[in-house]
Amino acid sequence: MRPDEPQQPADRPLPGGGEPLRPDGGQPLPGCYRHPERETGIGCARCGRPICPQCMVSASVGFQCPECVAGGHQQVRRATTLFGGRPERDGALVTKILIGINLVVFVLAAYVYGDWFTNDLSLLSVGLHHGGFSYGYAYGVAEGPGQWYRLLTATFLHVQIWHIGTNMLALWWLGPALERTLGRIRYLALYLVSGLAGSALAYLVAGNFMNSLGASGAIFGLFGATVVLFLRNRLPLGPVIALLVFNLVITFSVPGIDWRAHIGGLLAGLAMGFGLMYAPRERRNLVQAGTVLLMLALVLATVVLQTARLNG
Numbered sequence: 001m002r003p004d005e006p007q008q009p010a011d012r013p014l015p016g017g018g019e020p021l022r023p024d025g026g027q028p029l030p031g032c033y034r035h036p037e038r039e040t041g042i043g044c045a046r047c048g049r050p051i052c053p054q055c056m057v058s059a060s061v062g063f064q065c066p067e068c069v070a071g072g073h074q075q076v077r078r079a080t081t082l083f084g085g086r087p088e089r090d091g092a093l094v095t096k097i098l099i100g101i102n103l104v105v106f107v108l109a110a111y112v113y114g115d116w117f118t119n120d121l122s123l124l125s126v127g128l129h130h131g132g133f134s135y136g137y138a139y140g141v142a143e144g145p146g147q148w149y150r151l152l153t154a155t156f157l158h159v160q161i162w163h164i165g166t167n168m169l170a171l172w173w174l175g176p177a178l179e180r181t182l183g184r185i186r187y188l189a190l191y192l193v194s195g196l197a198g199s200a201l202a203y204l205v206a207g208n209f210m211n212s213l214g215a216s217g218a219i220f221g222l223f224g225a226t227v228v229l230f231l232r233n234r235l236p237l238g239p240v241i242a243l244l245v246f247n248l249v250i251t252f253s254v255p256g257i258d259w260r261a262h263i264g265g266l267l268a269g270l271a272m273g274f275g276l277m278y279a280p281r282e283r284r285n286l287v288q289a290g291t292v293l294l295m296l297a298l299v300l301a302t303v304v305l306q307t308a309r310l311n312g
Contacts, residue, residue, distance in 0.1 A: 032054075044063065051065045057069045080183075092175065095172065151203070151299075155196070171218075175222060191222065194268045195265060198212075198220065200299040212261050221266065223240075274291075
């Protein structure tokens, strides 16, 4: 440096203290938030923390710090169906299992164990309070007040090939679409509680010694939910309404069909369908669970009150 050259000012403290200014008069570069001794001019694109080259993680825009990258991975939302279910590779697995259970029970009842198997699992209108009676091939009665399981087991029993054939065909037509949109757990709850609702209405309304069995209550519950699904997605209702009306005509015109179980399942399916498919997103799980539990409570209350009435 020549004597006549002006001397560069030395680093001087900031007013009020703090880090010294650079020789060019600028602020010093901050240190990496994980390595404070390393100065850096790069900040995290999400939180703004200074990051050194070792801590930089490439993002779609700029760089992010390791914490933001880890937090972003944790916040990635799991894919869900329109109504909160989890998308599955096999969207009809529960439907296939239900069909399989119905077929196995049919074979056991029709070809292996015979009448006593049907009598022990079917529902009779007095079956939950009256003991010691059995009547005919398809009729059974509970031997004590503890056989509440008949409300459910009756929904898996069939005694004629046409009966199980038509029910399983309808289950295969209706089930997969509902299973894929609702998810497995919601769909299974819809099916089972609809079946229980059909049993409950049959128990409430049917005369003494009028038996009820079959998956029709659960199937009509799927019909009801399918109507709601078409409404929710603004699809033409004509085809599903026509199919439903056709089945209702058969229900009320063919002797021996328990219309009470069909109507009970249909009403339950409609009610649960609205609760499952119109639940607000921010409270979806709560509303959906509450809808199913409320319907289940209504079923149980109906059975308890009817049993008390018959015993009184």
